[in-house]
Amino acid sequence: MENTNKPQQNKFGQWLKTSITARMLMVGFLVIILLIPLSYISNLITERSLRQQDVVNEINDKWGNNVLVYGPILKLPYKTYLETKTYNETTKTYLTETKTQVKYAYIFPENLSSEVDANSKTLKRGNFESAVFTTNMSFNGDFIKPNLERKGIKDEDIIWDRLKILIKTSNLKGIKNEMFINVNDSNYPFETNFNENTNDYSNYLDELESGPLEDLDFKTSEKANFNFNITFNGSKDIQIIPIGKTTTLNMTSNWADPSFIGNFLPNDETKEITKNGFKADWKVIHINRAFSQQYLENIPNLNEFAFGTKFMVMVDEYQKSERSAKYGFLVIGLTFLVFFLIQTMSKINIHPFQYLMIGLALTMFYTLLVSISEHSNFLKAYLVAGISVIFLITLYAKSILKTIKFPVFIGLSLTALYTFIYVIIQLENYALLVGSIGLFIILAIVMFVSRKIDWNND
Template identity: 30%
Template structure:
């Protein structure tokens, strides 16, 4: 009586176990991709250290010192406590023109920019008078400041013009922060200005890496931005009302009201504003469409599926043509297939993903096809398996390229492969003895 371990069913289960074992090198490859991604992130951080990181730019905020009475526990006489009150402008307009280049650190590159910004902000006299008297803590107007939040002060290259009510002035450094971002400040004396409106005009150059975002720090905020970058990604709390993108670059226009954000026109230093301010940023990220690591990750997600499909192809030749393939030979084929992802990662960092994919796939197809000729003792079988493997890699590339339809295409391909396997194995006796190379050959696959 033939042992169950020598049946075709047992062979199928053994091949399945071998395919699952191949998840170990695939997981190692995925870890390698993550490691290379981290190296790229570190390289971008190095570029940003000398140039300026992801930038955030707001409008000027009027910050006024306050003095309020606080009842102290156990004391009959209240004590005075110093604080501050912040007030936003009535209108804020920013015109931003970005000059974009790329900088390299080793083999890694990142888009960097220099933004020429023209900023205008107006504080209404009515608002100043209203908030001065409406606050529960009296304003101490003699030491007020106009604070301009900037995400990374290392990128502040030039301030070509700064005027408050038409009078030229200059920024001073400050240890205070607004929403977690550092500030540059302009001291002003509200006692001298009285309840006059405040008009602020600023021209500056701000350098940064990968992204530039704005803060809607006014009752009405208008931002116009343009750059010679054809792959912008609009990010943050608001999308542009209008935008145009072509091969020469993009332009975009935002228009936001105070009703579009989660905080009002004024607050005191006791209010928790950091999270609300950070959640209100909006702007653009200079997207790099050829992200080799993202594509390597997506290719690796289908690794087990395509190793299993290749093993199935070997198994079908083994059963239908009554050949014999040893488990070690399956493992060697699986190792070659797993090596594809390492070669793809290494080449794509140097020559781009498309060409790297073609070279890595061709190398593995030739390697596995040639090995199949030797293992199956049939040149035609080796060529056919190589062609099948080439078709599999072509389908994988289609899945990687079709970002939005990858799941649909993958599901249809999987369904077609299962249907094909069911058709080819419809007459196999799964209890039969595993074929040997000394037995007479069965009918060819097309006649099974």
């Protein structure tokens, strides 16, 4: 029995060593096996990225969230009358009773101009950082005397001495100055209106309400000029809602990577973006947006019409590491292909265990990349991880291949491959184009090198 099995085992082992098909199957199997640690590494990157986002959200919550300003809005009380009739059984007649109710009309300004200056900086916590800003916002404009007759409200039913002004914002906690509004040279302080539904940014905003505008008399004046200033600590974005019949916004900042968001874009003629910051101007007139200048009883949710600037963080370290890890299959596959072609053409035997060690070294690149990038920038982390892995595999190849030319070729190939992947990661609009061209060139080289291999040697 022993004499029968040994020749069969020797024959199978010899087939593994000499058969090209066997080596191809072995290499393919190892590539699939190495997808398991790659998937764990991808999960690690995702976990660290989510941790970063949690820390950023915590920093932003304490410093100040996104800034959205909706106002000023004139809050105008008026009287309405409700008649009720009751039947008197004794007198066999109807008694009419009139009740007076006070409701509110909300009037938007005729003109609204805003100057915004945002100074950005970074806040760090541990290995993570968040981009935040302090913005000074100044508003001025005017209200014209409200005319509610078209809505069925008589002028004598309006309670002029109880006029107030409202301002809504998404970042009440981030306000850093006492709030006053100047109307026709008289100052009126603001107080907070509590709104228990302020957790949903998309639907509810915090309210600031002024005291009664006692010095404003629309009976003798057709216009009321206003101005006020707000200083915010904020993050993510700055937006306003264009409630003026004519609304203008001028924004400047030292932030070099703005993203203009919302329903309206800034004027191309005046927009400037440099490495030192940006400047942008908007102008929106009433026919550009589909809402009225006057509302009764309720203020509508007009958040969908907001516009402004998002303080965009360009692709961060975790996003770059995640994109790099997506090419892990390509790196391992091409590296194994180089070793396979060298083994096939030079007749040097490479054991499956040695392939496995090379594959594990390649996967270590991504853990090194993530861990180092948390303490440095992505470029330095990429260089350190890449040089370490290339040097390790080149030395290991030297011990396997017993020559110098093949390890040098492998080192140069890995250097070119990691450089190619880094270029793709940095590109956004042309990543697919450059990647496709690069893969085409790699395929052409492999086809050229392998054209003289005898694939029938099984």
